[in-house]
Amino acid sequence: MPLNPDAVGATSDPIEVSWTSKDALLYAVGIGAGHEELPFTTENSADIEQAVFPTFPVVIGYGRGSAMGKIGTFNPAMLVHGQQAITLHRPIPVEGTVTISGEIIGMYDKGKAAVVESRNTAVMDGEPLYTTTMSAFIRGEGGWGGERGPSGPKNVPPESAPDHTVGYQTSRDQAFVYRLSGDRNPLHTDPKFAAMGGFDTPILHGLCTYGFTGRALLHTVCDSDPSKFRHIEGRFASPVFPGEALTIRMWSDGPGKTLFTTSAGEGDTERIVIDQGLLEHS
Numbered sequence: 282m283p284l285n286p287d288a289v290g291a292t293s294d295p296i297e298v299s300w301t302s303k304d305a306l307l308y309a310v311g312i313g314a315g316h317e318e319l320p321f322t323t324e325n326s327a328d329i330e331q332a333v334f335p336t337f338p339v340v341i342g343y344g345r346g347s348a349m350g351k352i353g354t355f356n357p358a359m360l361v362h363g364q365q366a367i368t369l370h371r372p373i374p375v376e377g378t379v380t381i382s383g384e385i386i387g388m389y390d391k392g393k394a395a396v397v398e399s400r401n402t403a404v405m406d407g408e409p410l411y412t413t414t415m416s417a418f419i420r421g422e423g424g425w426g427g428e429r430g431p432s433g434p435k436n437v438p439p440e441s442a443p444d445h446t447v448g449y450q451t452s453r454d455q456a457f458v459y460r461l462s463g464d465r466n467p468l469h470t471d472p473k474f475a476a477m478g479g480f481d482t483p484i485l486h487g488l489c490t491y492g493f494t495g496r497a498l499l500h501t502v503c504d505s506d507p508s509k510f511r512h513i514e515g516r517f518a519s520p521v522f523p524g525e526a527l528t529i530r531m532w533s534d535g536p537g538k539t540l541f542t543t544s545a546g547e548g549d550t551e552r553i554v555i556d557q558g559l560l561e562h563s
């Protein structure tokens with residue numbers, strides 16, 4: 282059975298998931314943090330309280346609570362992560378339990394591909410903690426005559442030079458650490474599976490690049506304070522190969538708003554890998 286466009290509105294059964302301090306530390310090293318970010322990478326440094334990166338919700342209970350299981354069948358090697366947004370209602374504690382509910386909120390026919398949007402809402406102690414929205418871009422699954430969905434430019438930065446630029450280096454083996462936070466998709470580690478998806482070598486998890494990007498934004502425009510980081514959104518514009526350098530460029534867009542892009546590679550190979558980036562912060 283192929284994709285089922287009638288799955289829009291399908292919901293998952295709410296499910297309880299928990300995480301520990303160690304999960305937050307593992308996520309931190311998976312997105313490249315280390316000795317310069319001790320609050321996020323240690324729980325026992327003198328006079329430092331452990332903190333959690335605001336992009337951590339994307340791995341809490343990874344995949345559990347999502348309604349994506351209701352969209353029908355497709356070749357998993359043809360799926361790439363398309364877009365991701367995270368809204369934080371309060372900072373994420375070092376450990377905790379949430380109840381996650383998922384819903385399919387859109388299924389768009391792009392002709393050569395299907396774009397499937399889903400939303401997860403997480404509640405802790407009866408109050409919303411965070412909401413995540415993601416889209417999957419499934420190549421070869423369009424063409425059923427459905428709505429084309431959103432298109433056109435969004436969160437376009439000005440032509441002017443960025444207000445801030447941060448560079449990070451991913452490691453050749455970055456995906457092997459990042460996957461331990463939950464996403465074991467072999468697209469990121471197995472050359473044969475990657476080849477089935479049309480890639481010469483495994484590509485980096487989109488959410489790993491997203492985590493590096495969130496670190497840059499947190500430290501540059503939120504004074505490294507997760508409580509100032511309210512909402513982030515962006516679109517995966519091109520694959521990243523493990524070992525590539527990342528450059529995150531930021532433009533202030535008025536009070537509490539920063540537009541951003543993330544690029545990978547250097548010189549001739551540099552290209553934007555996250556576009557339509559927006560951070561809302563205080």
Ligand SMILES: CCCCCCC[C@@H](O)CC(=O)SCCNC(=O)CCNC(=O)[C@H](O)C(C)(C)COP(=O)(O)OP(=O)(O)OC[C@H]1O[C@@H](n2cnc3c(N)ncnc32)[C@H](O)[C@@H]1OP(=O)(O)O
Nearest residue numbers: 349361362363364391418432433466486487517518519520
């Ligand atoms: C069930 C379990 C769920 C688990 C989810 C996550 C699992 C993870 O392990 C998977 C990953 O991490 S994959 C890695 C991260 N993602 C990527 O690397 C994708 C990078 N992007 C691309 O390759 C292309 O932009 C590409 C291929 C996405 C699009 O490029 P093109 O084919 O050239 O498309 P284009 O002609 O530019 O546009 C066609 C229409 O699609 C819309 N669109 C483009 N990029 C999109 C994107 N990233 N997300 C959503 N929609 C997108 C365009 O707007 C266009 O629509 P329209 O014509 O209506 O304007």
